Amino acid sequence: MNNLNDDANYIDDLKGLDIIVQAKRATETEHALTTIDAIKTYPMAIFWASVFATSLVMVGYDSGILYSFYALPAFVQKYGTDYGGTVGWEVSAKWQNVLGMGTPVGQFLGAFTASYPMERWGRKKVFAGSLFFTTSFIFLQMFASNVQVLAAGEFLAGIMYGTYVVLAPTYASEVCPVALRGIMNAGINLAYVIGQFIASGVGKGVSEWTDQWAYRLPFAIQWIWIPLLAICLWFAPESPWWLVRQGRSDEALVSLRRLVRSSSNVDVTATLAMIESTTAHEAEVEKSTTFAECFRGTNRIRTEVALMVQTWQVITGISLIGYAVYFFELAGLPIAASFDMGVGNTAIGFVATCCSWFFMSFAGRRNIFMIGVGIMALSQILIGILDCLPNYTTRPGLAWAQAGLLDLLTFVFQGTVGPINFVIFAEIGSTRLRSQTCALATSTGSIFQIIMTVAVPYMLNASSANWRGKTGFFFGGISLVATAWCWFRLPETKGRTYEELDVMFETGIPVREFEKYKFEAVEGQEANDVV
Template sequence: MGNANDEAIQHIGKDQHEDLHEQSKVATDIEHSLGVIEAVKLYPMAVVWATLFAWSLVMVGYDSGIIYSFYALPAFVKKYGTYYGPEIGYEVSAKWQNVLGMGTPVGQFLGAFTASWPMERWGRKKVFAVSLFFTTAWIFLQMFANDIHTLAAGEFLAGIVYGTYVVLAPTYASEVCPLALRGILNAGMNLAYVIGQFVASGVGKGVATRTDQWAYRIPFAVQWTWIPILAIGLYFAPESPWWLVRKGRVEEAEVVLRRLAKESPKVDIRATLANIQATTLHEIEVEKDTTYLECFRGSNRARTEVAIMVQIWQVITGISLIGYAVYFFELAGLPVSASFDMGVGNTAIGFVATCCSWVFMSFFGRRTIFMYGVGGMAVALFIIGGLDCAPNYSNRPGFAWAQAALLDILTFVFQGTVGPVNFVIFAEIGATRLRSQTVALATSSGSIFQIVMTIAIPYMLNASAANWRGKTGFFFGGISVIAVVWCYFRLPETKGRTFEELDYMFEARVPPRKFKDYKIMNAEDGTEA
């Protein structure tokens, strides 16, 4: 895969190896000297284009949130549900609720797993354009579905495209932005997802009083509003310079780099290009190919482990419980109206927390934020579980309100730490030639566990099943403790490291706990840190 291009790059690298190496050092020094605010001023268009690609995740968050609100809409239930007699009336069966809920995560798994091949073959822009086209078509299918079978097919097909966006957006952001902005812009992926969920909550509330078919068709149609904006922006967006270099289109890559940055003594386009070429050349010498198998060979194995595990921990340490916030509030004994109000407030807390994560990442490393975030979640979850064991719990509403408050705290901790930092880590941890494959593996793995949680949590919470209520906190709290132990031993600190530096450190088998203070010169002279 891409052997001809690799040989061309390797030939250039051999002829100009020393020059590339020296210029690459200049680029690395400049990258390390830039602060966040200065980087934004110097690379404003990199921020614009990364934000454009991230906005596609608003659709992903919106779709995941809107489908569950339909079950409370009489028009939707009458159209797609079954009549169970005068006592129950129309209802979408548990079976079909499960099918509709599973359509998107199953589709995302398939879409994420298959996204890397077209991204590497045809580039980020073309794949994004095709994805927008199919998104438009699948929204039409969802909006005008005549029966629940067609609607389920639409959810699944849309999920495939959404899986592509989840791989595409963080990959592109990592490849167009400078080191100082890599964390903040990738954390913005989580913000886009939260915005989508927040919009879904507002739209769901807005159509709640309608009794006609537009009660459920309007929410589907809302998704079309984003596509023209994304399509117009995509027309002007540049291709990834890293992808262009790997394809041997070095001159085009230089043009793109000049489009991303302003002219300044702090910006050396030739040095940045040399850094991309040198890193690519080094990875060609180390790696055999760019297949999924290569992600599990040599030093790439540890990188793939990190990418996959941070995504899995993100799914199974509490986010699934947060997704059932309104239902959890009801089970805890809060009034229905108060539960919905708390649900909207919970989403708003997530938005604020994600914005706060940008501040956290300016002062702390990825490893620190992720590990302490999971630890904080464990504490909140154990307290939620402990309150549920209090004597005479059902007759003491104060405990229910305390659990609701703790779930809001859990949301803030998650959306301020684990949620956004997860995007940052799995987007930057893989080798540049294997980035799309690494992100795809991480996203697919997360989708698998999301499917498991989608099936398991209703059984944990439902009164007719395990009826754990708040005791579910013990389950997720225990998993969070295991995650903390894994983070301590296996999660490296990647903040402030260029992709070239990460290559050398993983190849030198630097222990994950020592990444933060490791001196890269030690890797070059063969001594230990």
């Protein structure tokens, strides 16, 4: 009997050795793959990741259209209050807070509620359920009879939007090779910007309408994406990483084959071995896949990074960008010019996000994020300084100068912090804890978005603090703190496989040395141990 057991153990060792050898081969292949080669080899991975990312168009559109409504006379007269005098009709800061908090509060809950179903039923089924409920909640937004019902619609829709924010980067990180991981996750921010751009165009188109369809039609437009996404989702492959964790390796192999070009020479069996090897290693190190595990051992550092990059993304200036049209109007620009500037502002964001793909190719994640928040600090402080100049209200040139700086702020944010944030928090966590890490990051961002949603209207509104451009001092100071944090705490993850990131965190390599760390010695030691 002992001999039989010894033979069985020997066979298991051989299988384990084969998996390690194939996993190493797959790792070497991924490192050798250039971006152009990856695009040619994995066209379907790009397509399916883009399908999931398109859901963020709805998220960007919803937030963008709501903020632009505050400068829309028909909307303000339906849901606002007539303050008389020089203020006139205005949606009060209180209700701007309530409406604005609908999406972030909903996202907070949606992110947490999404992580368990994603691990229990997979990415596709959760996505399908979210699309179904989103359809219903848009109806509630469109036909809201009063501001209270509209706030309920924003909250319920926000729960679904929180699900999309977790789903899209998680799925992209699990179907794309290392060479495409950053580009596709940065593309998630592009989808968000596209949504804002469409919202700006729609807002401009209805800015002179005086009837109820000035605000109801923009809500109805959200239905356009749902049937298109549902059809594509039916044919999409499930995440191979999730399938492996469910013990469905045969199905994972089928998914991997569907992600590569049929005529390519990619050894998907080796890729599967790499996924199995990484999953097995993390199963030994991590006790569970609960949220608590994200704060144990080296996962604490990884979770900190995910939470902080999402926090900085929210509180270093995006709130000011979100109120661009309203800000331009308060600065003294005519309503038509304010909407024109708003459209131009989102167009700049679109171009900047595309530029981020090239920035990442040269500078990686850490440098781009750190430089981005540094430049944002300077531009926002300048906006505040301009607002303090004498006779500001009688010098329209100062308002145009602030508008130009806000456009610069938009370009910097959407070219650095905005897209890189999605890249970092989607890949920084371990594969077994990815959905939990993304959920925690999204929820943390939602908490700070709620805070900003409460604070910013009181900062800007003429009936409240009336800070106008002085708000730049507030966000500029936060951006300076963010720059310092990046220098000391943000690691470089560009070009690293998930298994390599596991080893680097577990061996305690200082985060500022991640970029220059060489793996030859570690890999050689592992190979010697196996032999």
